[in-house]
Amino acid sequence: MQLSVGTADLKDAITWAKDALSQTSNEFSKIRLETAGNELKVKAVGREQAACYSIPARIEGEGSAVVWADLAFKGIQSLSSDYSSMETEGNEVKVWSGGFTLRLTEVEDSVEFPDLPPVQGTILPSSLAYGVQRSAFAASRSTNDPEGFKSVRMNFRDSEIIFTATNRYRIARCVTKWSPAKEGKGVALVNASALKSIANSFKSDSDQEPVRIAFDPDDPEILAFESAGKLRTIQLLDPAELPETEWLFKDDYEINVIMEKEQFFSTFKRVASVADPREGRVHVDISPAKAVISVANAKAHSKETVDATLIGRASEMDFTPYHVTEWLSSINLPFIRLRMNEDVKIVEFDGQDGREASPDLSYRYLVTPADPEK
Structure with a gap:
């Protein structure tokens, strides 16, 4: 050579x-x-x-x-x-x-490069990064959890890919467009950390050079991404290792709360600064025209009020701080909407373009409220 x-x-x-x-x-x-x-x-x-x-x-x-x-x-x-x-x-x-x-x-060549599955379609680098960034953060980072909860499910449905990840207490779901070679369905379960690395590696590429996605829908063992001379493959997990979560996303909710995103985000971070990000609790008390955000623990108290538009009855709930701040960091719409039913067993967070606008359902986030801090 x-x-x-x-x-x-x-x-x-x-x-x-x-x-x-x-x-x-x-x-x-x-x-x-x-x-x-x-x-x-x-x-x-x-x-x-x-x-x-x-x-x-x-x-x-x-x-x-x-x-x-x-x-x-x-x-x-x-x-x-x-x-x-x-x-x-x-x-x-x-x-x-x-x-x-x-x-x-030189050393002995002991490992064979895997055979590549057929190409199923293409996606823009920016769309791939968008879908992965807005879903993978919700996967578990605990070494004690099963592999399925440390992964991202990619549901291929005709011209859409639905990226979903959960750690049991929250679910992020993001829909992106892609160009399939033929219409059809398929599922791939991919380690979240590896998928983030792959998506980021293509992120800087021009959208003029789409990323080809290859896998076998009937025997999904390997998922391959290739663009501009760069190829990356990854071993897939059994989709059964991550329970299906689509049924948890509802069409209608009894309670809706609309707030300006930046005001809520900055206030939430200030109040949560005296709470442990993963073990602490932030209390949100919603009434007509306002939401009171507070922390009360043995070491400190904090409280601040933000403007809110309430549709439905007044409600209150507690959140683990990072469950909220990580989602708020990933959204770029000016308003957010919290949706829940009266039992407040689960809260959906959505973004929207204006206070009177409808929620953007291409990116949905479910959070289980936390037990109040003792």
């Missing part, structure tokens, strides 16, 4: 491939370099993810080599000239750029 390549492209490719190897054992901590036509392909296979990045190169000799990922990443990130050369010498890969020379010992 002998070639020359742009150094910036090589750094991007190595970084992309290494991201698939996070928290894997030495068996998987390898990167494969191989030529294909006028390209250099940088590949990596981890326990749950695989990655490939194809970059243009001047190929003078075809071939392939496998090296340790960490050493390749550290060494290649040190290259400073605009262009780099690479060749195999005996059992080593030699990389040089300017006056710097890097030699990497």
